[in-house]
Amino acid sequence: MKLASQAEDFPRWYQDVIAKAELAENGPVRGTMVIRPYGYSLWEAMQSEVDARIKAAGAENAYFPLFIPQSYLEKEAEHVEGFSPELAVVTHGGGKQLEEPVIVRPTSETVINASFAKWVQGHRDLPLLVNQWANVVRWEMRPRIFLRTSEFLWQEGHTAHATQQQARDYAVKILYEVYQDFMEQVLAIPVYVGLKSKFEAFPGAIGSLCCEAMMLDGKALQMATSHELGQNFSRMFNITFLDQNSQEQHVWQTSWGCSTRMVGGLIMVHGDSNGLRVPPVLAPIQVVILIVREGEGVAACAEKLRQELAELLGGNRVRIDDNTDASFGRRSTDWELKGVPLRLELGPRDVAEGVGVLVRRDLAGDKAAAKVAVPLAELPTQIVSTLAQQQQDMLSQATSWRDSRTQEAATPSEAVEIAQTGFARIPWDVIAEQGEESIAAHAVTVRCLQREDGSLPESSDEPNLVALVARSY
């Protein structure tokens, strides 16, 4: 029942972690997934942190219909062309064939903008900042659980602004203050932020910004995107307002999203040969108190610690495992698979000696450093500081990895070579737009464009840009 080797068969290791940590499984309809309770608790924790950042950025949640009239999707030419191959179509409802088939939303630009056209009248109605948590459907030919599924869960933000600059600024704000901050501070996953090339941009956008992370197998994963839509949708749906000079203007828009694919990223950045490792800030269970053997005072001691910790850590993120019918080894392995950051081992001898044995999940590769006996009275404060240290260490470790897997390339063929194991940084004008197809033949793509200092370019036409290219999910 061991996991496949991460080094030898990464895809198989990934599937094994998902199965054995009870994160998810395939649904009965091809490409769909069942997110099991522990996997879903990770998603709920992500939702809660992302949602707080979205609200801090001023957007409000709302809900728009799952079903979109086919005619809506056809209004924006690039948009429909981009999504057509992936659509699920409802042709029958209530026992009858429908007059007009309806599409199951692959994204909600069209149906949301139909509402925006009603809601926006004057400049006082702007900016209009709306977010939706929802399921979307994109029929997948080569599904991979969490990474590419026919149905996935996500948030999609949609905004309307009075000027192009305001729309652009908001897309950038979301990229940095919601996504990058969340990825780095909560998921402990460092990301490159940049601009997509036109070839890779969202269908219907005039500019797509993104966060790209490096997985442990050397492939990149797009963790979130934030698009400038210009006036493409506002012209099609006639979203206009009277400006301060009483002139009718079309609004400028953005859309932005992140999805359950982040759970896949979490596994592929932080997983190891023992399973998942969850960073403490995200972890639904931060500490498991593992009762080694029942005995005098053990249960009471565990419960006292649980209460003290619940108070210090906030919420209910401490779990007692007193299922001593199962072997200690089996239970340790299970909690390691699930990636709970700290395990506190407590048995009758420990309680008698007044200590507990604290085991750091993130250091599992180093058994000596991972395990330390701590006096019971010091445990609560020690646990709080250890969790903070672990969060920092996991981000440092992932950043070192990402940096070690980023190398300079001078030619497209060098970039393709480097991309076999990570990111290649190459001058954008060396690739140029016509060159993207040549590297694509090697399954290597431009993940994003940055200025030399790592900042965001205004457009892909700026001089002296750097392209980050990689293989990707």
Place this chain on the structure above:
Amino acid sequence: MKLASQAEDFPRWYQDVIAKAELAENGPVRGTMVIRPYGYSLWEAMQSEVDARIKAAGAENAYFPLFIPQSYLEKEAEHVEGFSPELAVVTHGGGKQLEEPVIVRPTSETVINASFAKWVQGHRDLPLLVNQWANVVRWEMRPRIFLRTSEFLWQEGHTAHATQQQARDYAVKILYEVYQDFMEQVLAIPVYVGLKSKFEAFPGAIGSLCCEAMMLDGKALQMATSHELGQNFSRMFNITFLDQNSQEQHVWQTSWGCSTRMVGGLIMVHGDSNGLRVPPVLAPIQVVILIVREGEGVAACAEKLRQELAELLGGNRVRIDDNTDASFGRRSTDWELKGVPLRLELGPRDVAEGVGVLVRRDLAGDKAAAKVAVPLAELPTQIVSTLAQQQQDMLSQATSWRDSRTQEAATPSEAVEIAQTGFARIPWDVIAEQGEESIAAHAVTVRCLQREDGSLPESSDEPNLVALVARSY
């Protein structure tokens, strides 16, 4: 721009409140709805309170696919018969006709039980307690916003137990500890809890429990249900476990749900001629500080109060309205429409005199009692105690209404008469099961069965039961 009269045209008044309080609007596909940000904030508040109670009852959240193979639904005869007229069917995916059409879930018993069959092996895996927050689709011929929509949001709990008694006990626990407690303590809506007649039970259940509330137009609304499924689904999906004697047994199951229709119930129980009234415990915005006119010290005083209140009330449920470009009257009316429990009016003269004028939304019908000038220093504590009082008063008021609209009937025709304005209580053996069709001809149905003391019967065959009958949504 006034609301239609609640007394003269209740359905129109209901639609007006939804439109003018900016709660929701129709979506482009018939029967679907767009839930606008303020309406969605009410749903988020409901979700948060219901979710906490579900977790306290031991269930964990998970997510199951939107799409269900047609063959799954057909496994349980009553279930497929009950839902067939309402199904939406996907026949094309990814540009091709599907080999087997897939159903958009109308409820998830079938797809969830396919997973349960894998997850349940031994008695240690039981009880298995799972909940899902999701959208479901039931094609509606006569849609009504929030009450009957082709797509709606809900939670559906699904559980598996070792014995029939344990399943039954859990269905009852959910009914009382999650639903009734939430309805009464948060929504301030009193409910009758009871057992559905066989005629009204969920397709596939062996017993359906429910919460029924009385709307201001004298119609009943089913607010939540909790079903005992017996072994109907476990036999079809072969969900078995080895009991302590190593005998293979089928599990006993429950399912239970509440939905966005509760938003409709909130409007129809607490709305008045000025719009919605939201009970304070639920209210996303509990207090609006309405700046009457700008002037010395007003903004600073408002901000100081907001901060003090945010601390006392927890969270960010206090809003400052300083949009003095709009008229005071217009803004007051808008906040009344939205039903914010307390409005604090603050202008330069108030600040100079050291008072704020506190206006209770729930007493809008009684202008004198509703308005009181309070010294600034006393405002924070006064606001906290007033909110608590309002919550209590709203529940009392709704309970008095419900009780005044509940009358005893001795014959079916008397019951039909009483049901024109509320609930009729009638001995169940007078209606008997064959009689349900006769009252149904008058659009009157058995909402639930209770014992004479209001407690839950074991089955509809118990002697001396009372039927609550009414017209309903």
